[in-house]
Amino acid sequence: MIKKTTYKDQVVEYIYKEILKGNLLPKSQIKESHLAEELNISRAPIREALRELISIGIVEYRPRVGNFVVELQPKDILDTYITRGVIEGFAASVSVFKDFEIDNLYNMCIEMESLAKENKNIELIDLGDRFHNIIVEKSNNNQIISFAKTLSIKSHLMFSKYWPKLYIPNQIKERHILIVDALKSKNPNEIEKSIRTHYEETGKKIAKLKEKGE
Amino acid sequence: MIKKTTYKDQVVEYIYKEILKGNLLPKSQIKESHLAEELNISRAPIREALRELISIGIVEYRPRVGNFVVELQPKDILDTYITRGVIEGFAASVSVFKDFEIDNLYNMCIEMESLAKENKNIELIDLGDRFHNIIVEKSNNNQIISFAKTLSIKSHLMFSKYWPKLYIPNQIKERHILIVDALKSKNPNEIEKSIRTHYEETGKKIAKLKEKGE
DNA sequence: TAATTGTCTACTGTCGACAATATACAAAAA
DNA sequence: TTTTTGTATATTGTCGACAGTAGACAATTA
Numbered sequence: 001m002i003k004k005t006t007y008k009d010q011v012v013e014y015i016y017k018e019i020l021k022g023n024l025l026p027k028s029q030i031k032e033s034h035l036a037e038e039l040n041i042s043r044a045p046i047r048e049a050l051r052e053l054i055s056i057g058i059v060e061y062r063p064r065v066g067n068f069v070v071e072l073q074p075k076d077i078l079d080t081y082i083t084r085g086v087i088e089g090f091a092a093s094v095s096v097f098k099d100f101e102i103d104n105l106y107n108m109c110i111e112m113e114s115l116a117k118e119n120k121n122i123e124l125i126d127l128g129d130r131f132h133n134i135i136v137e138k139s140n141n142n143q144i145i146s147f148a149k150t151l152s153i154k155s156h157l158m159f160s161k162y163w164p165k166l167y168i169p170n171q172i173k174e175r176h177i178l179i180v181d182a183l184k185s186k187n188p189n190e191i192e193k194s195i196r197t198h199y200e201e202t203g204k205k206i207a208k209l210k211e212k213g214e
Numbered sequence: 215m216i217k218k219t220t221y222k223d224q225v226v227e228y229i230y231k232e233i234l235k236g237n238l239l240p241k242s243q244i245k246e247s248h249l250a251e252e253l254n255i256s257r258a259p260i261r262e263a264l265r266e267l268i269s270i271g272i273v274e275y276r277p278r279v280g281n282f283v284v285e286l287q288p289k290d291i292l293d294t295y296i297t298r299g300v301i302e303g304f305a306a307s308v309s310v311f312k313d314f315e316i317d318n319l320y321n322m323c324i325e326m327e328s329l330a331k332e333n334k335n336i337e338l339i340d341l342g343d344r345f346h347n348i349i350v351e352k353s354n355n356n357q358i359i360s361f362a363k364t365l366s367i368k369s370h371l372m373f374s375k376y377w378p379k380l381y382i383p384n385q386i387k388e389r390h391i392l393i394v395d396a397l398k399s400k401n402p403n404e405i406e407k408s409i410r411t412h413y414e415e416t417g418k419k420i421a422k423l424k425e426k427g428e
Numbered sequence: 429t430a431a432t433t434g435t436c437t438a439c440t441g442t443c444g445a446c447a448a449t450a451t452a453c454a455a456a457a458a
Numbered sequence: 459t460t461t462t463t464g465t466a467t468a469t470t471g472t473c474g475a476c477a478g479t480a481g482a483c484a485a486t487t488a
Contacts (some may be wrong), residue, residue, distance in 0.1 A: 006277060042443045055269035064449060064470060065252060083357040086304045143297040221481045280478060
C-alpha cells in the first residue's frame with residue numbers, strides 16, 4: 001500500500017512529537033517562519049498543520065499574535081478525561097459484544113500487565129489505545145468515534161509526562177478488567193459507569209500530580 | 215466593543231451561510247480559486263476557512279482533489295444528534311441550578327411557543343440555542359462546552375431544511391418543559407435521560423424526513 | 429466493441445514576497 | 459519617579475505565481 005502524504009501531515013506529526021519530547025514547551029510560541037526554515041519548506045504547510053493542531057486543542061492561537069503550545073491546567077486535564085469517559089462510556093453502553101470479543105479484551109488486559117512489567121512503554125500505550133479503540137468503534141457512531149480520536153490524541157500529551165508515576169503493572173491490568181467485567185454484565189448503566197470512573201480516576205490523578213509538580 | 219476580524223473568519227461565515235441558503239449543495243465542490251475571485255481576495259484565507267469547516271465536519275476534504283460540501287446521510291444526522299444528547303445530557307446532570315435559573319429556563323419554554331406561533335423562526339432558533347447553551351455552560355467543563363458548540367453548528371445545518379415540519383408550537387414548548395421538569399427533580403440520571411431522549415427524538419425525525427425526501 | 433494508454437486541463441500544494449500589526453522598548457512628558 | 463507617546467522589529471495576514479497531480483476524455487490497440 002503506497003501512501004501519499006503532504007507536507008502538512010508530516011508537519012503535524014513533527015510538531016506533535018516535538019511537544020511530546022518536551023522540545024516545545026507549554027506557552028512557548030511556535031513561529032511559522034522559524035519552523036519553515038528548520039524544515040526547509042515554506043510557511044504555507046506549516047500554517048495548515050498549526051490549524052489542525054488548534055482544532056484538536058493542542059495549540060492556542062491568538063490572531064495577529066501567534067501560535068502557542070497550550071498550557072494545560074489541572075482543570076483542563078480533568079475536563080478532558082471526564083469528557084473522554086462520557087464519550088467512551090456511551091459508546092460502550094450501546095455496543096453489543098460477542099463473548100469471544102470480550103475474551104479478547106480480557107486477554108489484552110493480561111498482556112498489559114506483562115508489557116508494563118517489562119517497561120515496554122510504547123507497546124503498552126499502543127495496546128491501551130487498541131483496547132479503548134475497539135470499544136469506541138463498536139458503537140458505530142461516527143461522531144462519537146471522531147470525538148474519541150481527538151480526545152485520545154490530547155490525552156497522550158497529558159499523561160506522557162506522568163506515565164510512570166500513575167499505576168503499577170497490576171493496577172493497570174485490574175483497572176481494565178473492571179471494564180471487561182462491566183461489559184460481561186451486559187448492563188448499559190453499569191458499563192457506562194465503569195468507563196466514566198476509569199477515566200475520572202486517571203484524570204484526577206494526573207491533575208493532582210500536575211498541581212504538585214509546579 | 216470593537217472587533218477585528220480576519221478574512222478567514224468572514225469567509226467561514228460566508229460559506230456556512232451559502233450552504234444554509236442552499237446555494238452550495240451537498241457533494242458540490244468548493245473551488246478555492248472560484249471563491250477567491252468571487253470575494254476578490256486571494257486563496258490563502260479561503261483555504262484557512264475551509265480547514266475550519268473541515269474540522270467541524272461540514273466540509274469534506276480529499277487530498278489533491280478538493281473540498282466538498284458534505285452529504286449528510288440519515289445515519290450521520292442521527293449520530294450527531296445522539297452525540298449531542300450525550301454531551302449536553304452529561305453537562306446537565308453535573309450542573310447545579312438555582313431555583314430562579316430553572317424558572318428562567320421555564321419562561322424560555324413559554325416564549326418558544328409564542329415565537330413559534332408568530333413564525334419568528336430566527337428568534338426561535340436563537341432562543342433555543344440560548345436555552346441549551348445555558349445548560350452546557352453550567353457544566354463548567356471546557357471540553358464539553360467546545361464539543362457542544364461544534365455539534366450545535368452542525369445541527370443547524372441539518373434541521374434548517376426540515377425546520378417547519380418538525381414540531382408544532384405547543385410541542386416545542388412541551389418538549390423543552392420536559393427538560394426543565396427533569397432539572398427540577400435534581401436527579402442526575404433522570405436529567406441525563408431526558409436530554410438524551412430530547413435529541414434522539416429529533417435526530418430520528420430528521421433522519422426519517424431526509425430518507426423520504428430523496 | 430472493450431480495454432488500455434496517452435494527453436489535457438482544472439484544480440490543489442507549495443512557494444517567496446510584501447503588507448499590516450502586536451509587542452517591546454526607548455524617548456518624552458507629567 | 460510614573461505615565462504617556464513614539465518607534466523599531468519580529469511575526470502573522472495576505473498575495474499572486476508556479477509546480478504537481480487527479481480525473482476526464484481522446485487516441486490507440488486488441
